[in-house]
Amino acid sequence: MAGMHALQKMIAARAQPARAFAAAGEFVEIEPDIFSVIVSFNATEARNLVANLTDLGVRNLPIKHKIIAFSDHGSPAPSANAAEGHKLWRDFYRAHGVEVVDGGAGISHLVLVERGIAGPGDIVINQDSHAPTVGAIGAFGTSLGGGRMMLYALGRYWIEVPQVVRVKLEGRLRPGVFGRDVALHVNGVLGQQGALGMGLEFAGSYVDEASMDMRFTLCNMGTEMGAVSSYIQPDARTLAWLQPRCKKPFTVFETDHDFAYESTHVIDVAAIEPQVAVPHACDDVKPVSVVAGRHIDQAYLGSCASGRLEDIATAAAMIKGRKVHPDVRLIVTPGSREVLMAATKAGYIDTLHEANAIVTNANCGACPGIHGGILAPGEVAISTSTRNNKGRMGRGAEIYLASPATVVASAIAGCIANPGDYL
Amino acid sequence: MKLNGSAWKFMQEDISTDLIRGKAWSHLPPQEQGAHCLEEVDATFAAQAQPGDFIVAGKNFGCGSSTAAHVAVIGLGIGAVIAESLGKLFVTNAASAGLWAVSCPGIIAFTNAGDKLELDTASWQVRNLSTGQLIAAKPLPTFLCEMIELGGEKNYLRARLARESAG
Numbered sequence: 094m095a096g097m098h099a100l101q102k103m104i105a106a107r108a109q110p111a112r113a114f115a116a117a118g119e120f121v122e123i124e125p126d127i128f129s130v131i132v133s134f135n136a137t138e139a140r141n142l143v144a145n146l147t148d149l150g151v152r153n154l155p156i157k158h159k160i161i162a163f164s165d166h167g168s169p170a171p172s173a174n175a176a177e178g179h180k181l182w183r184d185f186y187r188a189h190g191v192e193v194v195d196g197g198a199g200i201s202h203l204v205l206v207e208r209g210i211a212g213p214g215d216i217v218i219n220q221d222s223h224a225p226t227v228g229a230i231g232a233f234g235t236s237l238g239g240g241r242m243m244l245y246a247l248g249r250y251w252i253e254v255p256q257v258v259r260v261k262l263e264g265r266l267r268p269g270v271f272g273r274d275v276a277l278h279v280n281g282v283l284g285q286q287g288a289l290g291m292g293l294e295f296a297g298s299y300v301d302e303a304s305m306d307m308r309f310t311l312c313n314m315g316t317e318m319g320a321v322s323s324y325i326q327p328d329a330r331t332l333a334w335l336q337p338r339c340k341k342p343f344t345v346f347e348t349d350h351d352f353a354y355e356s357t358h359v360i361d362v363a364a365i366e367p368q369v370a371v372p373h374a375c376d377d378v379k380p381v382s383v384v385a386g387r388h389i390d391q392a393y394l395g396s397c398a399s400g401r402l403e404d405i406a407t408a409a410a411m412i413k414g415r416k417v418h419p420d421v422r423l424i425v426t427p428g429s430r431e432v433l434m435a436a437t438k439a440g441y442i443d444t445l446h447e448a449n450a451i452v453t454n455a456n457c458g459a460c461p462g463i464h465g466g467i468l469a470p471g472e473v474a475i476s477t478s479t480r481n482n483k484g485r486m487g488r489g490a491e492i493y494l495a496s497p498a499t500v501v502a503s504a505i506a507g508c509i510a511n512p513g514d515y516l
Numbered sequence: 517m518k519l520n521g522s523a524w525k526f527m528q529e530d531i532s533t534d535l536i537r538g539k540a541w542s543h544l545p546p547q548e549q550g551a552h553c554l555e556e557v558d559a560t561f562a563a564q565a566q567p568g569d570f571i572v573a574g575k576n577f578g579c580g581s582s583t584a585a586h587v588a589v590i591g592l593g594i595g596a597v598i599a600e601s602l603g604k605l606f607v608t609n610a611a612s613a614g615l616w617a618v619s620c621p622g623i624i625a626f627t628n629a630g631d632k633l634e635l636d637t638a639s640w641q642v643r644n645l646s647t648g649q650l651i652a653a654k655p656l657p658t659f660l661c662e663m664i665e666l667g668g669e670k671n672y673l674r675a676r677l678a679r680e681s682a683g
């Protein structure tokens with residue numbers, strides 16, 4: 094029998110009925126460990142779901158103890174419409190005894206791992222598309238494509254067992270280059286379909302030395318390459334990070350030595366300059382020197398890609414004793430309350446205030462273009478968020494994606510700038 | 517189950533969900549979305565397609581985001597999508613709504629525009645009634661077939677819940 098990848102073993106372990114083997118391309122019915130859902134804006138969807146479940150006679154959700162709802166997109170509500178949607182969804186979840194992690198707690202992808210809700214070996218179905226983020230602790234995080242009603246009514250989901258692409262990141266970064274630059278670079282090399290429908294594993298000497306914060310950043314961007322799930326093999330650093338957080342038992346799966354990857358890309362990270370994805374595609378990635386000097390109106394630091402403590406620490410260290418350029422708004426949105434509290438304790442938040450940054454509560458912030466920080470037509474932003482699709486942060490606006498360091502350097506300069514000049 | 521339909525051929529590869537149904541139409545009722553189905557690829561298709569017709573497509577049809585593009589295909593009354601290969605989310609989204617989306621390597625060379633095709637989801641073969649030829653399609657898992665035959669996820673769940681409560 095051919096060797097299996099750790100991601101494939103997780104599917105086999107959760108299969109209903111249980112099985113020993115799961116081959117790429119097979120559809121397997123599973124019971125997930127966690128079903129993460131959203132306190133959404135969409136009132137119609139909430140009404141339809143309630144009507145459908147009533148129609149089906151489903152009174153109790155069989156895996157309600159495994160469902161967890163996050164109020165992270167546009168929270169607290171920025172408009173009356175959003176508030177109505179939020180209320181209907183909260184009512185639905187609470188009526189079914191589903192835990193609601195309410196506004197200010199942070200983005201699902203951060204909170205799930207920080208609070209130890211998800212552990213290695215878990216299958217985490219997330220209604221949100223950046224589900225692969227939790228792959229950094231060795232969990233299988235994947236997003237929904239059909240099957241939502243089945244999860245509510247039966248507590249089951251089907252997964253097509255993925256083949257896996259491996260990206261080996263070797264070497265040490267130059268000063269001014271960070272994990273987010275590596276993620277952007279990989280996105281540029283592989284393209285938006287580089288791991289389409291597959292698992293995406295990160296390995297190599299850079300990953301071995303990378304902090305957990307940077308590993309989450311890498312795994313997060315799997316979504317932008319079409320991956321159904323990202324993966325980093327848990328090591329001593331992973332287990333040390335999990336130790337105070339994840340109190341439940343978990344299993345670390347390992348890939349068989351004879352597993353045949355779909356392909357392996359080897360990338361020398363020592364050769365990378367700070368990277369910028371230019372409008373309007375996340376895989377249109379260029380070295381910062383090519384776009385330096387471009388005028389910006391807003392700089393945004395946050396999102397499930399780059400809203401972690403290390404990101405804010407980098408920003409604070411660079412901006413200490415400097416000011417945000419008077420023509421620029423620098424918005425900093427911590428990814429979770431845990432990050433916000435730690436950043437406050439460490440003095441980073443004071444430093445940001447002193448530099449005239451706008452610090453918000455923890456949530457998705459300006460990333461999805463439905464909360465504070467929406468852009469006007471013709472405005473230009475540089476952002477650490479996940480996507481720069483046309484119109485995402487405001488109609489007719491342009492988004493450049495970059496690392497926290499490049500975003501802060503640009504906020505100080507008033508135009509896209511190389512962070513190397515501000516270290 | 518056997519389905520018959522006339523083929524509309526889309527040779528182009530990587531037709532994304534956004535090309536199948538432009539985001540601008542996502543708020544419309546299904547039938548009105550159908551009128552815009554694949555309009556960026558073939559402006560005359562939606563106006564001429566008849567209920568039950570098949571879409572025959574190239575590689576990676578329905579790639580891209582999980583946006584509900586299948587709603588436009590169903591809204592137009594298309595009987596089945598048979599493609600060289602398909603985006604994964606498109607297949608499961610389509611099945612949830614009761615639409616056959618089947619991979620069939622070789623289908624482009626096998627089919628001329630307008631040919632009458634018969635899709636047999638028991639033997640997993642496509643018969644070209646115009647040329648008399650047969651080609652193998654890739655089987656979908658049994659539960660997805662049941663879901664599609666019953667008309668989608670909700671009916672499938674109704675049947676399963678009834679089965680499970682009957683023991």
Ligand code: SF4
Binds near residue numbers: 458461
């Ligand atoms: S931060 Fe942005 S990409 Fe991440 S979950 Fe929120 S809206 Fe989605």
